[in-house]
Amino acid sequence: MRLADYFDAAASLYPRNIAFVDHGQHIDFAQAQRLVHATAHALIAEEGLPPRAHVAIYSPNDYRVSLLQVAANRAGMVWVSVHTRNAIETNLAVMAYADCDAVFFHSAFANLVPAMKAGLPRVRRFVCIDAPSAFGPSLADWIAPWSRPFVAPPEQATIPAMLQPTGGTTGPSKGAVHTNRSLEMALISVFETLGFDAASRVLAVAPLTHAACMLTLACAARGGRTVVLDGFEAGKVLECIEREGITHLFLPPTLVYALLDDPRLGATHVASLRCIAVGAAPIAPEKVKEAVRRFGPVIYEVFGQSECLFPVVAKRPEDYLLSDGSFDEVALASAGRAVPFARVEILNEDGSVAGPGVKGEIVVRSTMVMQGYYRKPAETAEVSTGGWHHTTDVGVKDERGFITIVDRKKDMIVSGGFNVFPSEIEAVILSHPAVLDCAVIGVPDQKWGEAVKAIVQLKPSCSESGESLKVVLAQRCKDALGSVKAPKSIEIWPELPRSAVGKVLKRDIRARFWEGHWRAV
Structure with a gap:
């Protein structure tokens, strides 16, 4: 239909x-x-x-x-x-x-x-x-x-x-x-993934012209209710959840972090929530743990793209919460598993399907995949090679089917001949309680070719000195990942540049450091 x-x-x-x-x-x-x-x-x-x-x-x-x-x-x-x-x-x-x-x-x-x-x-x-x-x-x-x-x-x-x-x-x-x-x-x-029915109540905060519309339209298709807000303000969102008995909410990670950092959360009744669907970017595992503690076992992660809609991969609470209430750390760090209506695999460079534990490009086959790019047949053919939709995301799939997104192919940093994927560094930095969000990029360096650099946005409630925090974060990364992957420098910015849907714009950040150089990588 x-x-x-x-x-x-x-x-x-x-x-x-x-x-x-x-x-x-x-x-x-x-x-x-x-x-x-x-x-x-x-x-x-x-x-x-x-x-x-x-x-x-x-x-x-x-x-x-x-x-x-x-x-x-x-x-x-x-x-x-x-x-x-x-x-x-x-x-x-x-x-x-x-x-x-x-x-x-x-x-x-x-x-x-x-x-x-x-x-x-x-x-x-x-x-x-x-x-x-x-x-x-x-x-x-x-x-x-x-x-x-x-x-x-x-x-x-x-x-x-x-x-x-x-x-x-x-x-x-x-x-x-x-x-x-x-x-x-x-x-x-x-x-199927997020559990909509006629009793569902969606809070529409993210732009309805983008991915958030799928929740609103799905809710309406089941006879549920959508409560519309014209923008995000943490206090208004929390008040609306309590007043309207909201069951479903879709947010990018940065807005989840803002809710967690709001002092009004502890006094807000959020028991009506059944699903906070997090999308547009990966959410740090430590933030999922904090969100489960504050909101309950209602945190879902959904993965998709404009080209294949969403979710084609999803992580439900039952995927990462064990029977004793502890966390399955491997599942928690993943994006989840393929939904029943999509086949999602990791592809080797030669186009063959990779085995468990092998890093490669994430590809999708599903009826959800687009017909093609409008008036761009060459680009459509390129992204559809071999009958797969090529996401340009790099990932690993384990024996249980959990897919961990390592990074985007274009975001990979080559430092001193080593491939460095920013997402694992970002996960370590985001685990610090003072950090609201961060972006890790490669910047030009005469010795390394590219040096790892972290741009950090702190929570408004943070009272630590910026300089001392840089030292702590650098050492935290070195202890967790080793010296090659640890940032060679860290900057603290009041705000990270974001797209219309809240994604951090790494290309804009990179442009500030690569301007005037003969190469961009």
Whole structure:
């Protein structure tokens, strides 16, 4: 079935269930379905939009983002995700590359619409999703003539449904095209892995235009409730968990660390939580232990990519918690095991599947894998060699099937002829209680070629001297990993640069140290 078919099934079963809570507004499934169907009618009736139009959604977190995604799917169109934290120039490049035909924008970004209209001549329609606007009709007015059920044609499983840009803050890079079939399998994987049902209550904090939308859409497809926040603030998140009885939450590791460091956590009732799904980057094992102590056995880790959605690999509490309450350290350090709907292996350099304990590239086969990169056949062929999706992540798989992500191929440091993978150094640094986050990179060095350098962000509550802490962290790494892998230098920054979805931007950090050098590695 299509995403929209799952949503209609939930609306049929639970019409009076609350589907979304947003700034005190409660929207039940019957109301949500009416908006979806009317929007689908309006999209198809809109003069000038092609049958499989590409529809961009340019908005902060708002319940209408999820409903527009469902509406585009109901109309047989393709939604294009736009990261609002990117510069407008970057997003113009993204939307131009994606051949967008219509743009739904939030009033918070109305000031950017003139630049969009000037830079995107292909776009036929701009609609403001939340308010009247001088730059296009409001969504409410635009769909008002179409308030009736939408009868969908039979599903076409292999037509595109979503275009997810894979670039960061510097350009459009590539866009992963997902079909009705791959989107459906991702929903099923989320259902099975994270345990959604009609009693589920998701707190949407991470951007709904990116990976977090999969939790919201999966929750809606099961008849559950999503509570929307338009940004992360630890106190508001904790208060919302307690007030709304939140069961599911998706966060990148850095925001989990921020919750753990907030003094209000101890006084917050969090017993409703069933799942904190951590994704976008690996979470340090010591932080998982701390999170289990503070939140209970509800910490999941999910691994995926724009190209294969998520989860294709998952780590559940039962994977790393032993019957006596202690931790299985090997499982804890891993990303988890392949979910039932994906085959995940480690590949040797010659393209053969590696045996247990052998380091190589992590590859995936699954219905969740994208159809390809939009208008980039050469790049699609390269990443699909041998019938596998090549993640460019380096990992090891053990006899039990646990996959440990060692690093990304492009992040590897070659220091004095030795291959050094930053993630294992970062794990040691993150185990120190004063550290909020860190990034380890290679910097130019006349003797070593590349020297290992750590950039550290401390917790706001840290009272230790920065200089003394550098010495402690360097020795900690040396004791745990040896002198080759220990950082040759450490810097403490007030903030690490991050992408629109909270990932630390190592390329931006590296650029500061490699500028003016004839090589970048």
